[in-house]
Amino acid sequence: MPSEWDVGEFVSLVKVKIGAAHAEAMLPALESIPEKFRFCHYHYSRALELMSPHKKDVKDHFAQAAAAMSMLFSQSEEERRRFVEALFGARAHSVAFAQCLHSTADYLAKVIYRGLDLSGQHGISIPNHQIGLRKVKEKISTVPELASIEQRIGDYLASPSSRYLSAFVNTEKHHELVDAQFSLSFSVGSVASEGIRMKAFQYSGDSFGEKWAIDFFEKDFQTILERTTELGCVLNDYLKTK
DSSP, rough: OOOOHHHHHHHHHHHHHHHHHHHHHHHHHHHHHHHHHHHHHHHHHHHHHHHHHHHHHOOOOHHHHHHHHHTOOOHHHHHHHHHHHHHHHHHHHHHHHHHHHHHHHHHHHHHHHHHHHHHHHHHOOOGGGOOHHHHHHHTTOOOOGGGHHHHHHHHHHHHHHHHHHHHHHHHHHHHHOEOOOOOOOOOTTTTEEEEEEEEEEEEEEEEOOOEEHHIIIIIIIIHHHHHHHHHHHHHHHHHHHO
16 A cells, blocks of 8 residues: 655646646645645644543543543533533534545545546546546546546545545534534443544434544544545556556
């Protein structure tokens, strides 16, 4: 699996193989991808900070969870008020994180559509407001030379992280907020845990189980980053042989 996408090489290849005008047209979307990843990092860092009641490095997971429980059931009205405010802020950052991460897929679709000049090179026309990875995959499925790109888009969309992210964002956008709560876990035989846990929900007939926010912030984020890198590298390989 490639560790990084040589974006500078990609821009140069587009200029040489497709044309400078197309490289310029795709640049705003291309430059937005790393910017949105940085936004994601900011939002999840703030959410984790708000939900760290001990405000110090606690190596013992049980001690950490106990500190959270102490705050959660505190008899102090002021402490309870601060906790509720922190939970609200952490949830807000969690939603913003998801929205930023989800938008990187749309930017990536615009990079492919404009950078490869799908309209001029292959007669594929997609209205600007409909350019997304799923639509791009559908349209290039009949173009044999783009098969490797279609495959990578399919891998991206099929990953559990991508499916959960898309369902989460679309549920939040079109239906209702996915409920979340501060949870404590002391399951026998497992590591004690505390933090935000999103509740199970359904979207378009599919069920999505409970998920710890930390898994969303770290594991899913890493998967989306890896799939983006893989797809970018395939774009470079395609242009090198064009």
